Amino acid sequence: MTITLYNTATRSKQPLEPIEDGKVSMYVCGPTVYDRAHIGNARAVVVFDMLFRLLRHEYGAESVTYVRNFTDVDDKINARAAEEGRPISEITEETTQWFLDDMAAIGALEPNEMPRATAYVPHMVKMIEGLIEKGHAYAAEGHVLFKVRSYADYGKLSGRSVNDMIAGARVEVAPYKEDPMDFVLWKPSDADTPGWDSPWGRGRPGWHIECSAMAYELLGERFDIHGGGNDLTFPHHENEIAQSKCAGLDFANIWMHNEMLQVEGKKMSKSLGNFFTVRDLVDEQFGQDIPGEVVRFVLLSTHYRKPMDWTEAKAQDATKTLRKWAEQTREIEFDPLLVSQDAVDALSSDLNTPGAIAVLHRLSKKDDLVALKATGVFMGLLRPEVVDLSNMRGWVILERDPASEMIEDLIQARNEARENKDYAKADEIRNAFVAAGVLVKDNAEETTWTLAAEHDLSKLGALK
Known part of the structure; x- marks a missing residue:
């Protein structure tokens, strides 16, 4: 069985051809754990959980590696911790468990690896140092920024040109930037903000570098699938590709994105x-x-x-x-x-x-x-x-209440009348449903029903 997937990078469906024969690797961008996950977040989790299940079915559970990260260093987390007067670690421990519990409630399997960004800061620092050495990044006023124009294919994933992005996108203008499109790899931290020692002073990583570093450490220079919501296509995934390629990594073969909710x-x-x-x-x-x-x-x-x-x-x-x-x-x-x-x-x-x-x-x-x-x-x-x-x-608990039983029995009677070409009986039941506020929907597989906001099931009582 060949699995075909739509690759955002090529704008086409293509067969999944694992890099390592018989084994599949997948990285999906996970949550920033500052609050409860909403149902839009849940869509991405369920989509890639279903893909995970399919891959396990086809290749065997032991042959699939699924990584989904937790962003546990972020300005939103810092703001909540300051507002509530609680340690940042306490906030992230609580919200991470909320996420796991809520995703389990909707049937999501836990990935093989669930790395936390804070555990991989040294790996990010090392990757940033390599980008500076290769001329793709520069330090300025305690920050390190990626040189977007040093990567010729920047914008290819999202289908944008750099000049168009500068004209139409919201970019952070800062005096320490060489180019408005350059993005932050490292930024300074004050005494009240989480920080780590680095060659550029005490600070913390930018958002984009964490996924590149964690994907490399857990899946290697090249892996099969990278996933996430389509709101991540730009700038997050575009930036991931740029910094990873410039760091000498092949990175992901197939990029998958789910639509919004x-x-x-x-x-x-x-x-x-x-x-x-x-x-x-x-x-x-x-x-x-x-x-x-x-x-x-x-x-x-x-x-x-x-x-x-x-x-x-x-x-x-x-x-x-x-x-x-x-x-x-x-x-x-x-x-x-x-x-x-x-x-x-x-x-x-x-x-x-x-x-x-x-x-x-x-x-x-x-x-x-x-x-x-x-x-x-x-x-x-x-x-x-x-x-x-x-x-x-x-x-x-599937013992039906009397009203539901009556409606479902009438639906069955109507369907049988249709099959027997007793259209008068079928129309009588249909008209009674309309009068009673029972909204019936037929499709190729089955008939379903719901109740209108204003309904009166007593109007079904005369039907036999």
Whole structure:
């Protein structure tokens, strides 16, 4: 099986051809740990977790190395520590664990390596020294800056020219810069800011250098896949490539970027009241208590290279689907060898998660429950254990309430009427749904439903 992936660097899909035969290496830019992860952050985690799962399935778990870093030195972290009067290390320990707990709640496996930037500062200093020696960086007023124009291919990843970037981008203008586009590799620290000794005085690394240094230390001069959200394409990944190439590294073969996420058709923003952290969604104390599997399902239901819209309706549809699948497979033993090849084929074609979900719908419809269980677990959407409903709480308790049972029975009756060409009966049920405020949606795989904000299910009572 050949896995093909879209390479941002070449603007094309290409087969994954591991540098080392039979082994795959992947680096994904991780969080800056100053607060809770929001659902936009979670999309990147789930996308690359699904790729990690696919690579493990194809090459074997022992043959895949997945690195995702933690940025634990940053001005936002410094600001929060100052505001709360707490040590920076205490802030980052707490927020790092928040991140791990929240990502586990939505089914993300832990990467093989999760380096923290603060543990690799000496490696960053060494890389910066090498860039200065080669004429690609310079020290000025306690700072070290990378000479952007010393790298001829700068802008190739993002498709921008340096001159256009200077004209249209927000660049930091500083008197110590030789060129407005030069970016910081090292900056000075005052007495209240974390700092390390260096040839340029006490200071701390810039953001971009950390990933180059950690990727090199953990994956070597060249590795297979580098991933992250498309908001990182410029400047972060553009800068990573420049400094790494100029340091003498081949760096990544394939660059993958996931698109951004909206909420109910709008950009996520605290001012709009549509900003949600993962913990907001999955923790009942915030009033939602959406199962992690549901969050994951919604995030995987749109292809990673397309913008996605988180909506309440999608979450409701996902909940109903997963309830059905959990009920169908609750007594089925999980066999990892019986994952559907059709689903694997879909995922192998540039991580087509909507196609793989469509396969799950087909398996459910055909009552191929062993494959449904194996594939659902493989994708992180079903639990591997046999479920004892009597001992479970929450969404996996699948005894239906009377109203849901009535609606689903009527949907089945309507579908049977359609198959029997009893269109009068089908129309009667459809009209009753409209009057009652039951919003029914048909697709190729199944029929789903949600309730309108204003609904009156008593209007369904006359139907037999």
